[in-house]
Amino acid sequence: MTRLDAPATQRNREPILAILRRWFSAAADSALTPPISVLEIASGTGQHAVHFAQALPGLRWQPSDPDPSHLASIEAWRSAAPAANVAAPIRLDVRDVAWPIDRVDAVFNANMIHIAPWSAAEGLFAGAGRVLAGGGLLFLYGPFHVGGRPTAESNAAFDADLQRRNPEWGLRDRERVVALAASHALRLIEINEMPANNQLLVFQK
Numbered sequence: 326m327t328r329l330d331a332p333a334t335q336r337n338r339e340p341i342l343a344i345l346r347r348w349f350s351a352a353a354d355s356a357l358t359p360p361i362s363v364l365e366i367a368s369g370t371g372q373h374a375v376h377f378a379q380a381l382p383g384l385r386w387q388p389s390d391p392d393p394s395h396l397a398s399i400e401a402w403r404s405a406a407p408a409a410n411v412a413a414p415i416r417l418d419v420r421d422v423a424w425p426i427d428r429v430d431a432v433f434n435a436n437m438i439h440i441a442p443w444s445a446a447e448g449l450f451a452g453a454g455r456v457l458a459g460g461g462l463l464f465l466y467g468p469f470h471v472g473g474r475p476t477a478e479s480n481a482a483f484d485a486d487l488q489r490r491n492p493e494w495g496l497r498d499r500e501r502v503v504a505l506a507a508s509h510a511l512r513l514i515e516i517n518e519m520p521a522n523n524q525l526l527v528f529q530k
Contacts, residue, residue: 328405329370329398333436338376340519341435341466348462348527349381349431357383360410362429364456365389366419366449367437371399377433378411385410387426389417419448429456435466438502439484442493446505454509454530463511463528466519469499477522502526 346353352361361384368374368388378386388399388411399414415425419437432453438446453463468480475481480496487494503513506528515527 327394327398328401329395331370331372334370334372334376337435337466337520337523338373341373341525342377342380344517344525344527345377345381345433345464348464349384352381352383355382360385361431363387363431363433364426364429366417366432366434366452367391368399368414369395369436371395371402371414373433373435374399374411374414375402375406375408378408379406382408382410385412387412387429388414389426390414391416391418419445419452421448421452424452424456426456428458429461430458431462431464432457433464433466437467438465439467439487439496440494443497446497446502450506450509450511453528454511457511457530459530461530463506463530465502465526465528466523468496468521468523469502469526470496471499473498473500480522499524499526 349361351357363384364387365374366389368390371388374386374388378384390396396414403411417424434449475484484496511528511530514529517525519525
């Protein structure tokens with residue numbers, strides 16, 4: 326199996342991990358019972374899954390993706406860097422009405438909603454609203470527009486490039502994302518400024 330490599334994952338994993346570690350401090354204990362269940366949406370290469378799970382052994386990390394090549398890469402990374410708390414990847418398309426998982430404590434998604442049609446964002450929040458337990462958390466990482474404007478020139482250039490590649494892609498207005506989340510009983514409780522003009526938003530059900 327081929328392990329795909331996403332350089333951005335190597336750059337952003339430690340800042341993201343710092344936020345996850347703060348929220349899931351108990352997950353540093355490998356003996357945590359029951360483990361905290363985290364569903365990762367659009368796991369891509371699988372690098373985030375193994376890194377976060379190894380650092381926080383009290384989590385049970387469930388990677389997912391709709392792309393067969395990504396599912397193979399996730400399994401390859403999982404095999405190369407064994408962590409007992411990383412589950413086998415599952416095929417999941419956020420736009421499906423039913424997801425192949427019933428209940429989780431948290432949902433994590435990085436760098437998806439701007440490289441997908443808006444329907445993917447709609448599916449993400451609708452599905453998270455269904456599977457998250459009360460008080461559950463949704464972590465959403467990526468670049469956003471704020472007040473209808475890019476937060477940096479690099480984000481404006483990135484947005485223009487995405488829209489050239491596909492008119493349905495592009496950076497999303499944070500306010501629109503927050504409103505969408507609220508429509509599925511998910512309330513924004515934290516905004517984290519991250520490197521390279523990204524943000525990590527935390528929502529709670």
